[in-house]
């Protein structure tokens with residue numbers, strides 16, 4: 033079961049003009065409810081700090097690994113989790129789309145630090161490339177290792193104890 037972390041809409045009093053500053057336009061709302069935007073590596077620390085979480089807590093509670101299937105290799109990226117999916121794992125193709133966990137009462141609860149693709153996708157001239165740009169930002173060996181390490185760490189934490197139920 034996904035761990036819940038309480039947070040609120042910190043920009044509720046913000047502009048409601050339907051621009052990228054408000055995230056209330058129909059295009060943004062549809063995206064948030066259908067397929068969250070991908071982070072780039074530096075978004076991870078920014079979002080974790082904004083929510084007062086460690087990177088490991090952020091990943092295990094609120095992010096998932098998404099996969100860009102390339103011709104030569106797959107690239108792991110990080111995405112906000114989807115409501116019906118357990119965070120801290122890899123998105124299955126069959127459960128690829130869904131409502132972003134950061135969408136609260138119709139607004140982005142991390143608006144000030146929202147992921148790169150969310151910032152760029154719909155209101156920038158080059159926004160249509162944002163998905164590919166985010167993928168490229170993760171493609172180095174260093175960043176792929178970071179994601180694999182996070183997955184290993186969470187997997188180890190969730191693995192049932194071999195001594196469970198035994199009297200020591």
Ligand code: SF4
Nearest residue numbers: 064068132135140150
């Ligand atoms: S992080 Fe915010 S802007 Fe991005 S998909 Fe989620 S709710 Fe929408």
